[in-house]
Amino acid sequence: MLAGWQDKLLQVGLALAAIAIVVALVVLVVALAERWRARERMIALVFAGPALLLLAVGLVYPMGGTALMSLYDGTQTQFVGLDNYQWIFTDPAAVRSLLNTLIWLVVVPVASTGFGFLYALLIDGSRFERFTKTLMFMPMAISFVGASIIWKFVYAYRDISRPQIGLLNQLLVWLGQEPRQFLIDSPGNTLFLIVVMIWTQTGYAMVLLSAAIKAMPVDVVEAARLDGAGGLRMLTNITIPLVRPTLVVVFTTIAIGSLKVFDIVRTMTGGQYDTQVIANTMYDQSFRFGQPGIGSALAVLLLVMVAPVIAFNVHQLRRNREVRG
Structure with missing residues (x-):
């Protein structure tokens, strides 16, 4: 039961991280739409898109996983809250x-x-x-x-x-x-x-x-x-x-x-x-x-x-x- 609850918590954390990434991308697109014309906006998205994707995969996702791991004990099975800190x-x-x-x-x-x-x-x-x-x-x-x-x-x-x-x-x-x-x-x-x-x-x-x-x-x-x-x-x-x-x-x-x-x-x-x-x-x-x-x-x-x-x-x-x- 504890392992299943841990998996659910991990899924919730990953879902929140994905939502945050999507919201950030939407805000970026809106900001670009207000500032540049359609052609310039598309060019910016083409160049910035891969970098943002790599940033999300290589930085945001591991960061969220590390923060989640810091709330568990050495076996990563028992939730200990802020005890590690x-x-x-x-x-x-x-x-x-x-x-x-x-x-x-x-x-x-x-x-x-x-x-x-x-x-x-x-x-x-x-x-x-x-x-x-x-x-x-x-x-x-x-x-x-x-x-x-x-x-x-x-x-x-x-x-x-x-x-x-x-x-x-x-x-x-x-x-x-x-x-x-x-x-x-x-x-x-x-x-x-x-x-x-x-x-x-x-x-x-x-x-x-x-x-x-x-x-x-x-x-x-x-x-x-x-x-x-x-x-x-x-x-x-x-x-x-x-x-x-x-x-x-x-x-x-x-x-x-x-x-x-x-x-x-x-x-x-x-x-x-x-x-x-x-x-x-x-x-x-x-x-x-x-x-x-x-x-x-x-x-x-x-x-x-x-x-x-x-x-x-x-x-x-x-x-x-x-x-x-």
């Missing part, structure tokens, strides 16, 4: 993963965007600009797993009686210090993991911000210099306001990546030593501990955390488009 905010290990994820969310976007912007300013117009940009962008071409393996060797630890193979510990030995276990000692190990993502994302920020700096109107820059604007005033009154749209895009993009970080933690520590994050906890609960309900609840929580960042990004893009229009 309660576990996330009461279990010490889960709370630790939330706090670590927030640290990633704060540190990585700020550091990557800041370093990328500073680097773009310093090398703009320099003699070796192309070469230095290439060096900075190269880590971006490496996958998170590859970058993690590289930095795992950088942080490698051996006893003081043995030769060090880790770069940082070898430097400590040369300075007369004891080698450290960078990936084990908490809470500093989370920051050492964060360094890996900053290293890979700074080049991305630098390239986009460098392009934005070069796209600044020449007449505005020259007028500011003729008015006697120095370096700091140029930066705060001219450069930052003009590249602000790009700064927002870069910051929010890196923030979304920080919220979903998985590869680095999985490769370097496996979430041990108080380095766990939401995405890795979701994987562990779903595939290692046989708790798909908790894993689904974590996935829903991650979606809720990412959604405001995406909404802010879209809002800023619309605002910039209206200003330019």
Whole structure:
């Protein structure tokens, strides 16, 4: 009886999702009908239809299924309501993963965007600009797993009686210090993991911000210099306001990546030593501990955390488009 009731509930959920999709498509068609002529409307539907269908099948349907799974226990047979979400905010290990994820969310976007912007300013117009940009962008071409393996060797630890193979510990030995276990000692190990993502994302920020700096109107820059604007005033009154749209895009993009970080933690520590994050906890609960309900609840929580960042990004893009229009 319970299984039959579960099937009925699943069918109701899928029916509601299908109705929502149909309503959205109807609203879209009506909006297009009011704005464009018949021929242009048909062209728009031809191009937008497949994308909307793929979006519904690949995003809306799995999203509804995940939300439904989050309301059941590990066997997906017993309805537990919001118990899985309660576990996330009461279990010490889960709370630790939330706090670590927030640290990633704060540190990585700020550091990557800041370093990328500073680097773009310093090398703009320099003699070796192309070469230095290439060096900075190269880590971006490496996958998170590859970058993690590289930095795992950088942080490698051996006893003081043995030769060090880790770069940082070898430097400590040369300075007369004891080698450290960078990936084990908490809470500093989370920051050492964060360094890996900053290293890979700074080049991305630098390239986009460098392009934005070069796209600044020449007449505005020259007028500011003729008015006697120095370096700091140029930066705060001219450069930052003009590249602000790009700064927002870069910051929010890196923030979304920080919220979903998985590869680095999985490769370097496996979430041990108080380095766990939401995405890795979701994987562990779903595939290692046989708790798909908790894993689904974590996935829903991650979606809720990412959604405001995406909404802010879209809002800023619309605002910039209206200003330019």
